[in-house]
Amino acid sequence: MADERIALSRHRTGARSSRRKRGLIRRFGLVFPVAIFAVIAVIGVAVGGKLFAPGSSAFGAVQAIEMVPGSHAMAALESERAQLIAMTTAARTLTVVAKPKLASPAEVAAANPGTTGGTGSDGVVFVASTPPDPGSAQSIAYNMLASFGFSPTTFFGCLKDMWNRESGWRYDAENASGAFGIPQALPGSKMASAGADWQTNPATQIKWGLGYIKAIYGDPCKAWAFWQVNHYY
Numbered sequence: 481m482a483d484e485r486i487a488l489s490r491h492r493t494g495a496r497s498s499r500r501k502r503g504l505i506r507r508f509g510l511v512f513p514v515a516i517f518a519v520i521a522v523i524g525v526a527v528g529g530k531l532f533a534p535g536s537s538a539f540g541a542v543q544a545i546e547m548v549p550g551s552h553a554m555a556a557l558e559s560e561r562a563q564l565i566a567m568t569t570a571a572r573t574l575t576v577v578a579k580p581k582l583a584s585p586a587e588v589a590a591a592n593p594g595t596t597g598g599t600g601s602d603g604v605v606f607v608a609s610t611p612p613d614p615g616s617a618q619s620i621a622y623n624m625l626a627s628f629g630f631s632p633t634t635f636f637g638c639l640k641d642m643w644n645r646e647s648g649w650r651y652d653a654e655n656a657s658g659a660f661g662i663p664q665a666l667p668g669s670k671m672a673s674a675g676a677d678w679q680t681n682p683a684t685q686i687k688w689g690l691g692y693i694k695a696i697y698g699d700p701c702k703a704w705a706f707w708q709v710n711h712y713y
Contacts, residue, residue: 606701607637617649617662617682621690624683628690630699638704642713643689651682663689 611632612618621639625632646664647653654660660668661678662685671678674688690700697703697713707713 605705606634607641607704608633609637609640612636612640617651617686620683621686624686624690625700628694630690630694635700638699638701639690639693642700642704642707645707646713649682651680651685661685661689663692665689665692 612622618636618640621643622632622636625635625639643649643662647662649662651662653662653664654668655664655666657666658668659666661671662682663671665671665685665688668678671685671688674691675681675684678684678688693700693703693713697706703713
């Protein structure tokens with residue numbers, strides 16, 4: 481009887497264990513393999529990213545494979561190489577026909593009589609001009625230049641061009657701004673320092689104007705150079 485009870489107990493225990501195993505398989509039979517596959521996939525992606533990262537030997541191998549003849553990268557390199565060869569060949573075939581010829585100041589003055597005279601050491605362009613008609617305001621200025629230390633043949637052309645634009649050499653030229661006379665003094669009363677007849681005497685106005693130019697610019701051509709840039713002096 482005792483043996484039968486032990487055998488029956490073992491039979492019942494075995495049956496319950498078998499039923500428990502079959503229940504676990506039913507509940508986890510699909511989930512467990514999927515979980516294992518997911519873990520393996522994550523590990524594979526991580527290892528692959530490390531192996532094929534830029535700078536790794538595997539990445540270098542991929543680049544080397546791309547460089548084999550017939551690949552896109554190799555074709556691009558061959559195209560660049562051909563262009564460089566063509567450019568180098570073209571550069572070696574260039575020849576200098578002649579050096580550019582620059583005209584000297586004397587040649588410029590000869591080609592443009594009465595306009596350009598030459599260039600000073602400081603880059604200021606002198607304007608050549610013939611002596612003006614006697615008795616004119618220009619003649620007064622031409623003869624007065626030397627008393628201010630200016631060579632008439634060198635500096636009169638610059639003075640002539642500048643005062644042509646300022647006043648047309650008219651002693652009664654007046655601007656809406658208040659500038660007056662041949663040198664367009666602003667205000668005109670400044671010229672009283674050169675003479676009381678500053679409103680009617682061209683010589684008085686020219687005297688004041690040459691003194692102003694010498695004090696501010698140094699000479700008429702420097703004043704003219706400034707005028708060409710700024711349209712006043």
